Amino acid sequence: MIACPVLSLPNLNSTASTSEPNSEPQARKLKSSSQLNRWSRARAIRSGRKLDRSGNQSGQAVAGVKSPPPPPVHFQSTESSVSLETEKTSDGVEKTAGKSIYMISDGTGWTVEHSVNAALGQFEHCLVDRGCAVNTHLFSGIDDVEQLMGIIKQAAKEGAMVTYTLADPSMAESAEQACKIWGIPSTDILGPITEAIASHLGVSPSGLPRGAPGRNFPLSDEYFKRIEAIEFTIKQDDGALPKNLIKADIVLAGVSRTGKTPLSIYLAQKGYKVANVPIVMGVELPKTLFQVDPEKVFGLTVNSVVLQAIRRARAKSLGFGAEVRSNYSEMDYVREELEFAGRIFAQNPAWPVIEVTGKAIEETAAVVLRLYHDRKNRCSMPRISKRY
Amino acid sequence: MIACPVLSLPNLNSTASTSEPNSEPQARKLKSSSQLNRWSRARAIRSGRKLDRSGNQSGQAVAGVKSPPPPPVHFQSTESSVSLETEKTSDGVEKTAGKSIYMISDGTGWTVEHSVNAALGQFEHCLVDRGCAVNTHLFSGIDDVEQLMGIIKQAAKEGAMVTYTLADPSMAESAEQACKIWGIPSTDILGPITEAIASHLGVSPSGLPRGAPGRNFPLSDEYFKRIEAIEFTIKQDDGALPKNLIKADIVLAGVSRTGKTPLSIYLAQKGYKVANVPIVMGVELPKTLFQVDPEKVFGLTVNSVVLQAIRRARAKSLGFGAEVRSNYSEMDYVREELEFAGRIFAQNPAWPVIEVTGKAIEETAAVVLRLYHDRKNRCSMPRISKRY
Numbered sequence: 170m171i172a173c174p175v176l177s178l179p180n181l182n183s184t185a186s187t188s189e190p191n192s193e194p195q196a197r198k199l200k201s202s203s204q205l206n207r208w209s210r211a212r213a214i215r216s217g218r219k220l221d222r223s224g225n226q227s228g229q230a231v232a233g234v235k236s237p238p239p240p241p242v243h244f245q246s247t248e249s250s251v252s253l254e255t256e257k258t259s260d261g262v263e264k265t266a267g268k269s270i271y272m273i274s275d276g277t278g279w280t281v282e283h284s285v286n287a288a289l290g291q292f293e294h295c296l297v298d299r300g301c302a303v304n305t306h307l308f309s310g311i312d313d314v315e316q317l318m319g320i321i322k323q324a325a326k327e328g329a330m331v332t333y334t335l336a337d338p339s340m341a342e343s344a345e346q347a348c349k350i351w352g353i354p355s356t357d358i359l360g361p362i363t364e365a366i367a368s369h370l371g372v373s374p375s376g377l378p379r380g381a382p383g384r385n386f387p388l389s390d391e392y393f394k395r396i397e398a399i400e401f402t403i404k405q406d407d408g409a410l411p412k413n414l415i416k417a418d419i420v421l422a423g424v425s426r427t428g429k430t431p432l433s434i435y436l437a438q439k440g441y442k443v444a445n446v447p448i449v450m451g452v453e454l455p456k457t458l459f460q461v462d463p464e465k466v467f468g469l470t471v472n473s474v475v476l477q478a479i480r481r482a483r484a485k486s487l488g489f490g491a492e493v494r495s496n497y498s499e500m501d502y503v504r505e506e507l508e509f510a511g512r513i514f515a516q517n518p519a520w521p522v523i524e525v526t527g528k529a530i531e532e533t534a535a536v537v538l539r540l541y542h543d544r545k546n547r548c549s550m551p552r553i554s555k556r557y
Numbered sequence: 558m559i560a561c562p563v564l565s566l567p568n569l570n571s572t573a574s575t576s577e578p579n580s581e582p583q584a585r586k587l588k589s590s591s592q593l594n595r596w597s598r599a600r601a602i603r604s605g606r607k608l609d610r611s612g613n614q615s616g617q618a619v620a621g622v623k624s625p626p627p628p629p630v631h632f633q634s635t636e637s638s639v640s641l642e643t644e645k646t647s648d649g650v651e652k653t654a655g656k657s658i659y660m661i662s663d664g665t666g667w668t669v670e671h672s673v674n675a676a677l678g679q680f681e682h683c684l685v686d687r688g689c690a691v692n693t694h695l696f697s698g699i700d701d702v703e704q705l706m707g708i709i710k711q712a713a714k715e716g717a718m719v720t721y722t723l724a725d726p727s728m729a730e731s732a733e734q735a736c737k738i739w740g741i742p743s744t745d746i747l748g749p750i751t752e753a754i755a756s757h758l759g760v761s762p763s764g765l766p767r768g769a770p771g772r773n774f775p776l777s778d779e780y781f782k783r784i785e786a787i788e789f790t791i792k793q794d795d796g797a798l799p800k801n802l803i804k805a806d807i808v809l810a811g812v813s814r815t816g817k818t819p820l821s822i823y824l825a826q827k828g829y830k831v832a833n834v835p836i837v838m839g840v841e842l843p844k845t846l847f848q849v850d851p852e853k854v855f856g857l858t859v860n861s862v863v864l865q866a867i868r869r870a871r872a873k874s875l876g877f878g879a880e881v882r883s884n885y886s887e888m889d890y891v892r893e894e895l896e897f898a899g900r901i902f903a904q905n906p907a908w909p910v911i912e913v914t915g916k917a918i919e920e921t922a923a924v925v926l927r928l929y930h931d932r933k934n935r936c937s938m939p940r941i942s943k944r945y
Contacts, residue, residue: 277923291762374679535665
């Protein structure tokens with residue numbers, strides 16, 4: 170058996186909830202800084218909550234768990250600190266450097282993963298230089314309490330924090346109580362928003378994860394619309410089938426390497442049928458581009474220096490010949506082509522032109538959809554509204 | 558100006574934070590049920606928090622806001638109830654039926670949207686029959702406090718609840734305080750998890766939204782890997798370029814309409830290079846499919862009755878002729894083709910076969926990735942690990 174990225178561990182089904190973990194949880198050493206303290210205080214004061222999460226809180230038995238894992242009684246001194254460097258444990262298993270975040274879900278786990286990723290974006294300043302390396306571990310489809318307890322036990326051993334999305338209130342409760350007993354910092358990602366929506370609607374949540382037998386509506390019309398949008402968008406990619414531009418919700422136009430394809434795909438995943446039309450100097454654009462509703466056409470532009478760098482890398486990776494490469498990525502050509510695109514955009518003033526330099530696809534998509542919905546709804550407050 | 562889906566409203570910049578809203582917020586009528594009460598109590602007891610969110614809490618001035626909006630002093634009786642039916646306000650603007658959820662973000666807003674959608678999945682039992690119709694409104698790129706206050710003011714008028722992801726602590730604080738003052742239920746989606754990660758890492762968050770000037774690392778290597786994966790996956794779609802199967806991370810094989818294309822695209826968005834190979838009776842499969850590492854090949858199968866229904870709808874929408882249609886979607890043919898695929902799967906026992914009937918693409922993707930990472934890491938506990 171090859172070593173796991175963090176720690177190999179015994180088969181869950183035979184050990185979960187019934188025996189003590191092989192080694193005791195590590196004591197937590199919290200690196201603290203005055204900056205963190207200031208920030209924590211500010212948040213604690215604002216929220217009226219306490220930040221303190223010291224381990225080993227005395228807890229009651231976990232509700233819903235037949236045999237709760239015993240709380241840690243003592244700590245092994247050999248494992249008493251969380252090291253940021255790779256080290257080998259006594260059984261030769263390599264432990265990966267960095268702190269761990271466990272993400273547990275009774276469904277796909279994409280919501281907890283998405284939220285943790287977004288929150289980690291707030292720590293890029295230290296993640297990039299590995300000053301605070303982080304390992305995330307996603308456990309999806311966790312639908313019984315034994316599995317859940319096994320994972321939380323492992324989190325305790327590893328000194329990880331635990332985040333979870335568990336629709337079944339008794340599972341969520343078990344997770345919370347077990348983390349309390351074991352002194353593990355934990356966050357219920359969807360609990361608070363589900364609770365707030367329940368109050369707002371005056372309706373209680375189903376408590377069933379997606380795909381559970383009691384859930385009767387797994388695939389909605391909106392779902393099939395999204396699938397259709399993806400298929401449409403792939404077929405229309407890179408100027409294919411210009412006759413069908415009329416059927417698109419959104420049309421993207423721009424020179425090569427402005428991110429039209431990944432942007433189209435991202436928007437398609439959100440349910441929009443997207444066509445993209447490449448602007449190439451000397452190649453006539455399809456007439457249909459000027460016949461469709463100009464409010465659905467978006468121009469993409471990018472800084473010429475950045476574009477040249479991207480194109481050079483691209484030409485190299487595709488193994489273009491020297492002649493093609495110079496045409497494609499030389500500065501004069503890049504500038505001229507961007508100017509050519511600029512003239513087309515100027516002739517079509519109803520098309521918004523979006524500068525994509527340094528923007529992630531997700532960010533450009535947000536701008537496109539904001540404009541798309543603004544124009545469609547003529548609201549003075551930019552918003553994207555949906556009905557459920 | 559065409560009517561907005563909910564309410565048209567005056568230009569924000571001229572009115573936000575400086576004048577009272579045009580009409581006062583509506584009194585909240587909370588539909589309550591004994592089921593909801595039981596559920597709320599259970600959660601409140603578990604979390605040690607109070608569910609009570611009654612409006613008009615006396616609040617202090619909003620920190621970080623130059624001139625906080627005055628708290629509502631009185632309610633107009635003409636707008637005092639939240640109706641679930643469409644109605645017209647005095648200025649002829651149509652109000653949409655259902656309760657509103659405002660989603661405010663200083664970035665793209667995809668995290669708050671994703672979380673609210675996931676939470677709404679818990680209310681499908683009443684959303685489907687419109688027993689509790691919901692309208693969501695996404696406000697992305699909200700980076701100044703005046704805009705923020707304008708939106709919260711509008712939420713108050715509309716009787717909406719507010720959810721937000723705001724990286725800047727003073728913006729988050731302003732939102733929280735304003736919602737308190739105005740008696741609006743509000744949820745900070747990313748605050749708790751960011752706070753927990755800060756404690757865990759011993760590092761304070763940057764407080765800067767993605768793309769803000771102080772953020773220097775907008776596009777990581779992982780980001781470019783994802784873009785590359787999307788481009789690879791589109792090129793490989795539907796059996797194109799079988800020579801390149803070797804370069805794929807994941808290969809999907811299945812008969813037509815088992816969801817290979819949207820599943821490939823979804824996995825590509827997560828950074829995996831995916832190739833998909835259609836299984837068609839009478840058509841030889843590419844030899845490379847049997848030469849690549851069998852651990853990266855996944856078979857997809859589906860219930861024959863469901864497949865026939867999907868294919869019939871597909872054939873109709875594509876306008877297939879009668880002969881093609883019968884071959885493609887007649888029951889005998891569908892069954893035979895599935896059996897043909899089944900024999901290929903049986904001959905390649907290392908390929909896991911996933912039954913996709915009734916599964917959303919996201920759910921199948923979760924299964925594929927769980928198996929993919931399990932096999933790669935040989936962990937006894939199924940997890941998907943990543944380093945940051």
